[in-house]
Amino acid sequence: MIRGAGRCYLRHCGTAEYGFGETTDSVAALEMIRAYRPRVALINDRIPGYGTAVAAVVHREGRPTRVRILTGLPAACRGG
Numbered sequence: 001m002i003r004g005a006g007r008c009y010l011r012h013c014g015t016a017e018y019g020f021g022e023t024t025d026s027v028a029a030l031e032m033i034r035a036y037r038p039r040v041a042l043i044n045d046r047i048p049g050y051g052t053a054v055a056a057v058v059h060r061e062g063r064p065t066r067v068r069i070l071t072g073l074p075a076a077c078r079g080g
Helices: 002-012 026-036 051-060
Strands: 040-044 066-070
Touching: 026 040, 026 051, 040 051, 051 066
Parallel strands: 040 066
Antiparallel strands: none
16 A cells, blocks of 8 residues: 555656656665665565665665665564
8 A cells, every 4th residue: 555655646746856666676676776876765575585685785885775664564573
């Protein structure tokens, strides 16, 4: 639901301030972050390759992109 609403808003908000990219795995997500240098990347923690791995690589490479991990599971189910 969040993904669909976010996609709709970002694609139709009528301003060039926002960009939107979508992919299905962590390798492609990293490629997009490197190529487009977004200020924020919203990553699903269940994508193949793991969203947390994307955040770790972005941090290790010193990129300014803020990675936010999205999950549909309650904290109690994630062990957090």
